Amino acid sequence: MFFGRNPRKKTVRKINPQLYYFAEYSMLDCNIYVLTDNSSGKFWIIDTGNGQSFPGFKAALNDLDLNLSDLAGIMITHEHLDHILGLYAFFEDVNLPSLKLYVSPFTKQILEKGDEEQICPSSLGISAVHFGLKIAPLSQFQENNKIQEIQEVHEGDIISLGKTTLQVLETPGHSIGSISFFDSDRKILFPGDVVFPQGSFGRYDFPGGNLATLISSVKRLADLPVDILCAGHMPPVLTQASSQIQLSYQNISSLMRY
Amino acid sequence: MAILELAILYQNNPLFEKQFYSTSNVLDKKIRNSLLQTISGVINEAFGEEIQSFSLGKYTITVLTHPLGDPDNSPSNLDKSHNNSALKPLMMYCIVDQNSDDKIVLKTMKEAMLQFCNRFSVYDISQNKVKKFKKFDKRLDKIFGDLILKSEDRFKSLF
Numbered sequence: 001m002f003f004g005r006n007p008r009k010k011t012v013r014k015i016n017p018q019l020y021y022f023a024e025y026s027m028l029d030c031n032i033y034v035l036t037d038n039s040s041g042k043f044w045i046i047d048t049g050n051g052q053s054f055p056g057f058k059a060a061l062n063d064l065d066l067n068l069s070d071l072a073g074i075m076i077t078h079e080h081l082d083h084i085l086g087l088y089a090f091f092e093d094v095n096l097p098s099l100k101l102y103v104s105p106f107t108k109q110i111l112e113k114g115d116e117e118q119i120c121p122s123s124l125g126i127s128a129v130h131f132g133l134k135i136a137p138l139s140q141f142q143e144n145n146k147i148q149e150i151q152e153v154h155e156g157d158i159i160s161l162g163k164t165t166l167q168v169l170e171t172p173g174h175s176i177g178s179i180s181f182f183d184s185d186r187k188i189l190f191p192g193d194v195v196f197p198q199g200s201f202g203r204y205d206f207p208g209g210n211l212a213t214l215i216s217s218v219k220r221l222a223d224l225p226v227d228i229l230c231a232g233h234m235p236p237v238l239t240q241a242s243s244q245i246q247l248s249y250q251n252i253s254s255l256m257r258y
Numbered sequence: 259m260a261i262l263e264l265a266i267l268y269q270n271n272p273l274f275e276k277q278f279y280s281t282s283n284v285l286d287k288k289i290r291n292s293l294l295q296t297i298s299g300v301i302n303e304a305f306g307e308e309i310q311s312f313s314l315g316k317y318t319i320t321v322l323t324h325p326l327g328d329p330d331n332s333p334s335n336l337d338k339s340h341n342n343s344a345l346k347p348l349m350m351y352c353i354v355d356q357n358s359d360d361k362i363v364l365k366t367m368k369e370a371m372l373q374f375c376n377r378f379s380v381y382d383i384s385q386n387k388v389k390k391f392k393k394f395d396k397r398l399d400k401i402f403g404d405l406i407l408k409s410e411d412r413f414k415s416l417f
Contacts, residue, residue: 251326
């Protein structure tokens, strides 16, 4: 293992009474968002980080009096290692027999196969071993009661998480399996790595990325009424986020001149 | 034919600079400074026109500008028609041998600009996070290939 597990507690910020932001570490990690339901005591997370950050995430959860035994579901925005590798750290550490995974069809296929080449492309010169983790077919974890089911989600699907409902938007371009989650009641968008604050946008030069497809996806998100932007990287935008996504669209569109 | 030097600037601030040949040897310091002053002056003048080339003695300076939406400009002021007043130019210039093929240099510069804008976030660019842009060095070498070699060095690399 080249990167030790990082015990440093993740920095947490409360965005609203149901939503917490766990800030990414500096290297190949991502933001993790936690959605809670006070009436049931259950919670859900969006993206899992790189696994190296799992101890710090768990420690920060404890501070909020949230226990992993109450984790009801994990939503994955896309199949890149900084968002998905943490899943294997969860499986290694806890048994979550009632856990549901919500993923795109492409991500599901990768997880079912345990397809390391898709998660950690060899062209990047990095593998799960570097993070002290082992990627295996998902059936192994289901057999060991680590997870209840993997639910493939599609465009327009609605996921109910207690009082929160998230709409699924297929937003490829950064990766093949990129999906965004939109809470239309609270106008909160979880776009993964499709758009970022301050007019930034996702890279399209990784395997499966495509500029024209990414522009279409950014356009879709720019047309949504978004107040709060909870992206995979950089701190969340807490007000008037739509205008920043429109700036992202403007900036990525300008690349088409080349 | 050779690209001697490349730089990327945002609002007059250098983000990335690379010299393939020492231009201090081939360009008199005064000439070099006047060249760079010309470039700085041209940022606002040339903005709106994508490409500008200037010939100076044995050298040509080629400038490529790319409009970026400025995150510092209040995003709430941006309407859906994407008001151009909020745009700020990201500029790349190359100092090349006079006898270089403009079309090839330009094509390569466009590829470099595209990859720079893909690799680094608008936020990092607008915040002048110069350290991050050092990672662009290797990628630039790949994009430029043997365009960074003078004819004599290109021959040396063949044999």
